[in-house]
Amino acid sequence: MIVLLSASIPTFMIQEADAAANITYTVATTTRTTLTLTFSEAMDSETDCKADWTITNGQDANGAITSEAHTDGQTTMVLTLTAGIDTDATPTVTYAENGIITDTNAGATDTIVVGGVVAPDTLAPVIDSAATTSSTTIQLVASEALTQNDLSASVQEDFELKGLAGNNIVVNAWTYDTVGTEKNVITLYLSGPILSTDNPTVTYVSNAANDLEDIINIDLDDFIDFAVTNNIASLTAKVGCYDCTPPTVQTSQITTPSDSYTITSADELTHITANVGDEISLLLKITDNKSIETIPFVGLYTNFVDRPGDMSLFYINNPDSLTNTSASFYEWNIRSDDVAYDYDGSVSWTILDDPIIEDSFMIQFNMKFNDSMETSEIMVKSSDAAGNYSYEALPVTLEVIGDTPIDFNSMGEQIVLGFFDESVLSIMISELNTSDNITTPLSALLGIADDSLPTWTSDLAKWTAEDKITSGDLIVAAEYLINL
Numbered sequence: 412m413i414v415l416l417s418a419s420i421p422t423f424m425i426q427e428a429d430a431a432a433n434i435t436y437t438v439a440t441t442t443r444t445t446l447t448l449t450f451s452e453a454m455d456s457e458t459d460c461k462a463d464w465t466i467t468n469g470q471d472a473n474g475a476i477t478s479e480a481h482t483d484g485q486t487t488m489v490l491t492l493t494a495g496i497d498t499d500a501t502p503t504v505t506y507a508e509n510g511i512i513t514d515t516n517a518g519a520t521d522t523i524v525v526g527g528v529v530a531p532d533t534l535a536p537v538i539d540s541a542a543t544t545s546s547t548t549i550q551l552v553a554s555e556a557l558t559q560n561d562l563s564a565s566v567q568e569d570f571e572l573k574g575l576a577g578n579n580i581v582v583n584a585w586t587y588d589t590v591g592t593e594k595n596v597i598t599l600y601l602s603g604p605i606l607s608t609d610n611p612t613v614t615y616v617s618n619a620a621n622d623l624e625d626i627i628n629i630d631l632d633d634f635i636d637f638a639v640t641n642n643i644a645s646l647t648a649k650v651g652c653y654d655c656t657p658p659t660v661q662t663s664q665i666t667t668p669s670d671s672y673t674i675t676s677a678d679e680l681t682h683i684t685a686n687v688g689d690e691i692s693l694l695l696k697i698t699d700n701k702s703i704e705t706i707p708f709v710g711l712y713t714n715f716v717d718r719p720g721d722m723s724l725f726y727i728n729n730p731d732s733l734t735n736t737s738a739s740f741y742e743w744n745i746r747s748d749d750v751a752y753d754y755d756g757s758v759s760w761t762i763l764d765d766p767i768i769e770d771s772f773m774i775q776f777n778m779k780f781n782d783s784m785e786t787s788e789i790m791v792k793s794s795d796a797a798g799n800y801s802y803e804a805l806p807v808t809l810e811v812i813g814d815t816p817i818d819f820n821s822m823g824e825q826i827v828l829g830f831f832d833e834s835v836l837s838i839m840i841s842e843l844n845t846s847d848n849i850t851t852p853l854s855a856l857l858g859i860a861d862d863s864l865p866t867w868t869s870d871l872a873k874w875t876a877e878d879k880i881t882s883g884d885l886i887v888a889a890e891y892l893i894n895l
Contacts, residue, residue: 434523438504438530443495448488463507498534499555503527535632536625542640546604551597561621571614579732602802607644612636657799658699667691687813690779696771703772705796707745711776712737712790731788757782784811836882
């Protein structure tokens, strides 16, 4: 009885020792084709082999492993996979029950816990493909479903296009949509057409405020010059491609108070100067390869500036060739209310109520300038019923010069002089000794404080006395000075 007990005690203790020595491991996805295993103790690599491991969930090639890499005495092992896993996969790694991997503790063979170990999703989503779906759209397919971090911000500014013959083509808007069961397709809407001979690429550099991310908030990887498959030639030839061409501006007629210009896209650059207070009209004649009667949208954009920090992000989607932002524009919509926007009140917009449709689609925009404007491009955006957009720079630069004029129609806080008998004023000025500084007596004659006029206005009185200007000119000049 005693012998049996003594014989059984060592067996029980060995089992307890083995259980205490069991080796565990964790798994992490380091790339789409590599998994890193971390063991609970240092391991001996010589006794291991890639056949000891299987991968399930998220891999296309039946869990096949190309190789394993491990250094003696280290706790980590890297498994390289035959095919990449999905970026949102949580693969399960299982050690074969007959595996012979050992630890490095005096050559002892400890038991690795058998069973599947799940790797969490740590991979960033990436773009798998990009292709043109029309002359003005590019479709990007992401590796997994996406969301937007900040729904109030503009993602389109994070994209840049290259390899296009058309100048200044940018991403005006974007959407993401569902293919199959995942919302992983990004559609970019361009400001101009892609040609069949173009070799487009797209770059994405995220802004932390508005980045795209997967459903567990891992940001979409930035990418540089990702090649876009250009399908324009096949799209144009495809049966059923009813309309793949956006509308274009045929001519633009610009009328100022002093001149009129008729401009086509092939013309040399024309510089137009207006003055503060002027009103100009711009009549656009737009053509399309299909019915012009169904054109639903035309916008006119100018006053391009470095984007002000307090400008509403809702209005920042219209850049010029230097990527400055339009601070003033008018957008005509057939299906919704028009949008007239001006950042600082420098332009007042009006438009003829109804476009004129004859041999072309004609729409007239009117601009009244309330303040000066540095030289700026004029851009036109239009779309057709098929959703093709164009964004064209007219061969025109516009500059508005001068200070804000005094508005005599609305008195407001303006001071208007009460001396209206010019002939009497002329006689009184002629009696003054105009060789001296006569600012004080001139102020007295005009009925204003003598500190309202600078000393050099004595010259105005001298010129009046010498009949170089009229007393009426003197009154207007004085009113201007005291109302500054």
